[in-house]
Amino acid sequence: MINESALLESKTLRGSVLERTDVLDRVKALSLLPDGMHVTTAMVAAYFQVRVKAIRSLVMDHRAELEANGYHVLTGTELSAFKALSGIQSRTPSLALFSRRAVLNVAMLLRDSEVARQVRVYLLDMEYLARTQPVNNPVPTDTSSLDDRIDQRITHILGKTVVPMFNALIETSGEHRKELIALRTGVQRIERRLHQHHARLKRLEGVRDDRPAVGVMAAMDAMNGSAFERHIAKLLSRDGCTNVVVQGGHGDRGVDVIGLTADGRRLVVQCRYAPYLSISSPDIQKFIGSAKVLYSAEVALFVATCPFTPDALHLAAETGITAVHRGVLEEWSAGEPLKVLE
Known part of the structure; x- marks a missing residue:
C-alpha cells in the first residue's frame, strides 16, 4: 500500500491518483466559484484551513505541476471576461484559479494541514481498496x-x-x-x-458533527446576490419567523431582509454574498447604524458566505449583532436553527 510520505514525495504517485477528485467533498465540502469549476487562492486556503501565504508559497515551489493539473492565472481581457461571467468584483490585475484536480494536487503537497492529511488518508484508503480487488x-x-x-x-x-x-x-x-x-x-x-x-x-x-453536509455551500456559492437573499428569507421562515420580506437592492438602507421572529421581535438581516472576501469592522459599523437606528431592530443578523475578521467579530459581539459567518451559515442551511431566533 502506498504510504503518505511516498505520496508527498513522489510526483509520479500523485499523478496516478489525480482523477479521484471526489475525495475532496467526502472529507469536506469544497465550495466553487459560480462557474462551478474553479476556486480562488483564498478559497483553497479556507478549505485547507491555512493562510493564503502558505498556498502561494506552495504554488511557487510546484508551479509547473499545478499548472499541468489546472492551475492558471487570469489577466487582461481574459480576467475581465471571467469577472463578467462569474460576478466576481475583485479589483486586482490578476486572479489565480485552481481546478478541482489542482486542489487535490495541493492536498498531496500541503504538509501542515489537517484537512489535507485527511484527504490523503482517504485517498490512500480508496486506492488500497481498488488495488486489492480481484481483476x-x-x-x-x-x-x-x-x-x-x-x-x-x-x-x-x-x-x-x-x-x-x-x-x-x-x-x-x-x-x-x-x-x-x-x-x-x-x-x-x-x-x-x-x-x-x-x-x-x-x-x-461516516457522518460526523464536525463535517458539514456535502454540497450545501457549493450550491450557495453558485447563487447570485438576489438568490442568496431569497435563500436566507426561506431559512428564516423555516425557523418560525413571520412577515419575512426581501427588500435588498437600491434604497434598502443597508438591510436586505426584514421580519419578525417567532416570538414577535423585530428582525433585520444584512446578506453579503462574497465567498472570496472577508467581512471587516467597517462593514459591521455600517450595519449597526441601519439595524439599530433606522429599524430599531431587536434581532440583527449579518449573514455572509465568507469569514469575518477578528475585529469584526469582536465589534459584532459588543453591539449585539449576530455574525453568521460561513461555518454557521453552512450548519444553518443544513438544518441547524440559529439560537438567536429561538
Missing part, C-alpha cells in the same frame, strides 16, 4: 457495498476457515508446531489490520 471483480461505485463484502470476506475466510484450520493443525502436529503457531499469529495480525483499515474508512465516510 474479475471490479470495484463498485457504492463504497458501502464494497465495505460489506470486505467484512464478509474477513469474517468467513479468516475467522471461520483459516484460523480454525491452524488450530486443528497445531493440536495434531508436533514437529511443526512452532511454525504453525507463528503462521496463525500472522494471519490473526492481518485480520486485525484489515478490521482497523475498515474502521478507519468507515470513520472517514
